[in-house]
Amino acid sequence: MPELPEVETVLQALKPHLVDNKFTSIKTYVPKLRGPLELEDRPELLNQSIVELYRRAKYMILTLANNYGLIIHLGMTGSFRLESTSLQRQKHDHAEFYLLSGLVLRYNDPRRFGQLVVTEPGNNILEHKLLIHLGPEPLTESFDNTWLARVCKGKKKPIKSLIMDNATVVGVGNIYASESLSLAGINPLVAAGTVTKKRLKRLTEAIKHVLTAAIEAGGTTIKDYTSLNGEEGKFVRELMVYGKAGQKCSGCNRGIIKQVYQSGRSTYYCPVCQR
DNA sequence: AACACGTCCTGAGCGC
């Protein structure tokens, strides 16, 4: 389940192979993923140098020399393989990008929650409807305790739901939300508006710390996630609470990790050291 | 306005 660190890891792996390369042909095998998949019969995407590949939230953005672009979201189970064209297409490979370098980039996504969207030249890609409403990037100065306090003010919904909201901060999914709250010592269930400024500062720092450490570890592999060509993320070894229901908390060494459900998502926390 | 919840999707894991 790719969150920001996983997307960042994939992005860095893809970059050297894609930038300055060109798509020579693109094939798709399903009519839609999360939205329509309209990459075939688009000559404007072919034989144009790939200029940039960067990230905004959990989206990867690829731009071409003619200012067409591609917005890519891996959803829950999306992954890329870069490989020889002599290798067979696999089950759930929904799109193939044949490259001038001779390799093929294959997009695999069993649950088809991902998105591959073409953008037209002329508009700022960051103002695309998928991107325009996104909040600050967690690893920049624009995400700080002042901002978080402003967003939390008066909010009754649980702090965990709030930090998973892309309008508050982007890239924090279910795993890193639980992990960040664990590190900050905050109970995920408490109303966001009741968390003190001091604790929100700790939370801001915890989010930055956890995401940075996860990027360094190449992400977290729980079930589906792998980076390019099947590499697994090692942050799973550093998890404090996620997926550890019933185990003793390694933070305080006293509490037993509890699993609760918040709007259909599982949340893990230590009832002793997260108050 | 704020928040909750349904929806999309497939495969793993489990109980019987």
Added chain:
DNA sequence: TGCGCTCAGGACGTGT
């Protein structure tokens, strides 16, 4: 052994 059920969750859309 095999079937059917439940769960996993990102982000948008809809309902309250």
